Amino acid sequence: MTDYRTVNRANWDERAPAHAASPDYGLDRFAADPAYLHPVVRFDLPRLGDVRGLRGVHLQCHIGTDTISLSRLGARMTGLDFSPAAIAEARRLAERLDDPTEFVESDVYGAADVLPNESYDLVFTGIGALCWLPSVDRWAAVVARLLKPGGRLFIREGHPMLWTLDDARPDLLVVRYPYFETAEPMVFEDGGTYVNTDAVFTQNVTHEWNHGLGEIVTALLAHGLRLTALEEHDSAPWEALPGRMTLGDDDEWRLVEGRARVPLTYTLQAVKMDG
Structure with missing residues (x-):
């Protein structure tokens, strides 16, 4: 069987330049306004x-917009991604902005082998990251290796309940995909992407997994982290369910009707316990 990383890397390598060129990522806004922050980070400022x-x-x-936003808030940031094309775009952005953020190419499971262990005050991960990983427990182990004792994990992610929904149904909220982590991936083929672009793609297959909220929390606890905050949100920073959502003044999308029915994203924080 083809390794999932090879399949997914080809997909992201092809899309990274299109994402960097799209107005949806706002690279020109970063250049025009030294105080500009990517909306994903801006949403969580009260929690950060x-x-x-x-x-x-x-x-x-990915292409480093959240990473550089955290740098603009005063953190000394490193970004890590397995896609060489995404890392190249991130480095170009940092150079364009004269931002000191460093970017490292590595699979996330290998992060603790290429970055200094127990050296980070903050491990951050954003929207649409965990679904590319077959084991959330392996990911939690990496987080624990990277954090200093007392260091904090900060996640803003798509809610696992959202990932179960059939986004092609405009009339009903239909549970179609697994909520819990499965041994085999969900295999999708999609010629598009989540930004506005005229680019035509050929690498369209992805292998993905869902991870239940309890599985994520349990994995973190098992690797010595203590949960300090967990907030579920009725909004997402992209139109997750096309045709059924409206964009708010906060750059977040919400269901037009019945928004209390399903959480769309969550913010989780955990601290690595001493010893």
Whole structure:
């Protein structure tokens, strides 16, 4: 069987330049306004608190917009991603902005082999990251290796309940995909992407997994992290269910009707316990 990383890397390598060129990622806004923050980070400012001076790493950073946003808030950031094309775009952005963020190419499971262990005050991961990983327990082990004792994990992610829904049904919220982690991946073939672009893609297959909220929390607890905050949100920073959502002034999309029916994203924080 083809390795899932090979399949998924080809998909992301092809899409990274299109994402960087799309107005949806706002690279020109970063250049025009030194105070500009990517909306994903801006949404969580009340939860992030003061990150000035913290040494942080953003796992699965893609083209680096969230990473550089954290840098602009005063954190000393490193971004890590397995896609060489995404890392190239992230480095170009950092150079364009004269931002000191460093970017490292690595599979997330190998992050603790290429980055210094127990050296980070903050491990950050953002929207649409965990679904590319077959084992959330292996990911939690990496987080624990990277964090200093007392260091904090900060996640803003798509809710596992959202990932179960059939986004092609405009009339009903239909559970179609697994909620829990499965041994075999869900295999999708999609010629598009989540930004506005005229690019035509040929690498369209992906292998993905869902991870239940309890599975994520249990994995973190098993690797010595203590949960400090968990907030579920009725919004997402992209139109997750096309045709059924409206965009708010906060750059978040919400269901037009019945928004209390399903959580769309969550923010989780955990601290690595001493010893």
